[in-house]
Amino acid sequence: MCGIVGYVGRAEAMGTILEALGRLEYRGYDSAGMAVLNGRAIQVCKRTGKLKVLAETLRAKPLAGTVGIGHTRWATHGEPSEANAHPHTDCRGELSVVHNGIIENYAPLKARLLEQGHRFRSHTDTEVIAHLIEEYAKHAPLPSAFRRALKDLQGSYALCVLFRREPGRLFGARKGSPLIVGVGKGEALFASDVTAFLDRTRTVVYLNDDEVVELAAKGPTITTLAGKAVTRKSSTVSWDVSAARKEGYDHFMLKEIHEQPQAIEQTLFNRLDVGRRRIAFDRRTQRFLDRISAQEKIVIIACGTAYHAGLVGEYMLEEFARLPVDVDFASEFRYRGPMLDRRTTVIAITQSGETADTLAGVRLAKRKGANVLAICNVMGSSIAREADAVLYTHAGPEIAVASTKAYTAQLTALLLVTLALAKAHGRVRPEAWKRLLAELGRLPDLVRQALATEPALEEIAAKYARARNFYYLGRRYNYPSALEGALKLKEICPLIHAEGYAAGEMKHGPISLIRQGWPVVFVAPRTPVSEKVISNIEEVRARRGTCLVVASEGDDDISRYADSLVRVPRTDELFSPVLVAVPLQLLAYHIARANECDIDQPPNLAKSVTVE
Numbered sequence: 194m195c196g197i198v199g200y201v202g203r204a205e206a207m208g209t210i211l212e213a214l215g216r217l218e219y220r221g222y223d224s225a226g227m228a229v230l231n232g233r234a235i236q237v238c239k240r241t242g243k244l245k246v247l248a249e250t251l252r253a254k255p256l257a258g259t260v261g262i263g264h265t266r267w268a269t270h271g272e273p274s275e276a277n278a279h280p281h282t283d284c285r286g287e288l289s290v291v292h293n294g295i296i297e298n299y300a301p302l303k304a305r306l307l308e309q310g311h312r313f314r315s316h317t318d319t320e321v322i323a324h325l326i327e328e329y330a331k332h333a334p335l336p337s338a339f340r341r342a343l344k345d346l347q348g349s350y351a352l353c354v355l356f357r358r359e360p361g362r363l364f365g366a367r368k369g370s371p372l373i374v375g376v377g378k379g380e381a382l383f384a385s386d387v388t389a390f391l392d393r394t395r396t397v398v399y400l401n402d403d404e405v406v407e408l409a410a411k412g413p414t415i416t417t418l419a420g421k422a423v424t425r426k427s428s429t430v431s432w433d434v435s436a437a438r439k440e441g442y443d444h445f446m447l448k449e450i451h452e453q454p455q456a457i458e459q460t461l462f463n464r465l466d467v468g469r470r471r472i473a474f475d476r477r478t479q480r481f482l483d484r485i486s487a488q489e490k491i492v493i494i495a496c497g498t499a500y501h502a503g504l505v506g507e508y509m510l511e512e513f514a515r516l517p518v519d520v521d522f523a524s525e526f527r528y529r530g531p532m533l534d535r536r537t538t539v540i541a542i543t544q545s546g547e548t549a550d551t552l553a554g555v556r557l558a559k560r561k562g563a564n565v566l567a568i569c570n571v572m573g574s575s576i577a578r579e580a581d582a583v584l585y586t587h588a589g590p591e592i593a594v595a596s597t598k599a600y601t602a603q604l605t606a607l608l609l610v611t612l613a614l615a616k617a618h619g620r621v622r623p624e625a626w627k628r629l630l631a632e633l634g635r636l637p638d639l640v641r642q643a644l645a646t647e648p649a650l651e652e653i654a655a656k657y658a659r660a661r662n663f664y665y666l667g668r669r670y671n672y673p674s675a676l677e678g679a680l681k682l683k684e685i686c687p688l689i690h691a692e693g694y695a696a697g698e699m700k701h702g703p704i705s706l707i708r709q710g711w712p713v714v715f716v717a718p719r720t721p722v723s724e725k726v727i728s729n730i731e732e733v734r735a736r737r738g739t740c741l742v743v744a745s746e747g748d749d750d751i752s753r754y755a756d757s758l759v760r761v762p763r764t765d766e767l768f769s770p771v772l773v774a775v776p777l778q779l780l781a782y783h784i785a786r787a788n789e790c791d792i793d794q795p796p797n798l799a800k801s802v803t804v805e
């Protein structure tokens with residue numbers, strides 16, 4: 194989704210903003226632009242396409258000044274074009290605006306502003322903001338006009354505004370879309386994502402909805418929309434800037450796949466103590482989990498890959514903790530009138546902590562009195578701050594659009610929660626408890642071993658790279674694994690259609706498509722239902738489909754049915770989704786690579802979906 198940057202300080206704004214926008218490229222965008230104040234006038238430069246096009250233009254004709262704003266746009270209203278790219282300005286060039294989110298009432302506002310004589314240059318919802326401020330500024334100082342304009346906006350926004358007559362200051366506000374302040378030495382920045390400014394500062398100030406910020410080089414002054422002063426402490430981000438670099442890998446996705454053992458270690462760190470046979474959480478999360486009774490209803494909400502982690506969580510929590518679980522797409526949950534009350538625990542799973550539908554689901558759950566636990570990767574994100582408790586996955590920044598390490602870290606967090614609740618509710622015997630904790634402690638090593646499948650997968654990928662349709666099938670815990678495997682492939686290789694199914698559903702329809710050579714990926718580690726999966730493989734082979742099987746080491750029964758085979762270490766079914774995720778990610782990666790796809794930034798996709 195769109196990226197926002199604002200800079201005020203001593204350095205040249207142009208270079209600083211370009212670098213920061215570069216670090217937001219991963220979010221997905223189709224055009225970029227910036228505005229810099231040179232003391233007399235606001236100079237604007239915008240280009241469609243990649244950031245390097247904007248950078249080349251700016252190199253030929255630099256914008257001088259030490260205060261400015263920048264933006265990468267992912268089109269919602271109006272096609273990707275120079276006119277529609279941000280920043281947008283008012284009629285007289287007095288101010289410039291960058292915006293993330295959607296102004297839902299832009300049409301009536303625009304009609305009113307047109308009647309008042311304003312001239313529009315774009316088809317965006319954002320441009321109304323510039324003219325609205327201009328209109329109110331006819332009767333009030335600019336900062337008050339900004340505040341007045343915000344009150345007219347419906348929808349979601351993170352905004353950054355540069356005023357010609359307010360040198361040395363930027364203005365910002367947020368409502369439903371992330372905006373963070375970074376405070377450095379003699380400089381301050383706005384960004385929609387902390388990775389934008391990690392190389393300049395790790396001191397951040399998180400903003401809440403309906404807050405307005407005046408940003409000077411010495412730092413922010415925060416007020417509410419009503420004008421009341423807000424005191425907010427700064428926080429220090431633990432992420433290192435190197436975590437947001439490729440570090441020798443060709444793609445962030447590949448780097449992040451290989452970072453999974455460490456990511457899982459980080460999720461387990463300080464929580465799993467195999468020696469003392471305990472799982473413990475920080476005080477707030479522990480208190481939250483202690484309150485969950487054996488009669489509790491659990492509802493998991495999430496989107497995309499995080500939703501698949503939630504589906505695995507359903508199997509875990511129902512089988513081991515014996516708690517009833519519903520899993521919902523956050524986008525459906527919020528519109529179906531879910532039945533929630535004080536005895537419902539909602540678990541919101543999200544890498545970014547900013548996904549608009551998941552955030553709306555969290556707010557709905559809280560309004561209805563449910564208790565909300567977030568499983569989240571980004572510290573200080575909106576969902577992490579709004580939930581009653583948060584279990585951070587600590588997987589480090591995930592830059593590739595396709596989620597990999599965040600997914601296996603989410604599964605690990607769900608394993609911790611499941612086992613802790615199973616123990617608290619007396620659902621697990623001491624011998625099993627000891628064995629399961631030991632296996633959980635071994636997960637990072639098992640994932641390391643699963644990574645060793647990469648050369649085999651590269652070969653398999655070369656063999657199937659020309660196929661244009663894939664099925665992914667699995668059962669029980671690995672039905673969601675099949676969904677996730679298919680999502681990875683279609684996400685990063687848009688030439689291919691891949692579909693995940695519960696293997697038992699195959700003969701209820703999808704099997705009609707199977708013909709000679711159609712690749713079917715069976716996610717089939719050794720489990721109590723392995724025999725059933727073998728029957729499903731037979732059904733595909735009978736129709737001359739080609740079977741790629743992800744099996745457990747030593748499982749010879751299944752191997753003989755495979756046209757191509759990769760093996761992951763043998764483990765309990767409970768842990769198997771973490772292990773099979775690795776070859777499925779690598780398969781998608783190498784197929785996409787063989788097809789020369791834009792792996793880290795697939796077309797039309799954004800890392801963090803902050804609009805509904």
Ligand code: AGP
Nearest residue numbers: 497498499543544545548595596
């Ligand atoms: C995963 O590969 C996708 N990019 C996408 O489905 C993602 O998982 C989804 O948008 C949810 O994001 P979140 O975890 O940040 O909430």
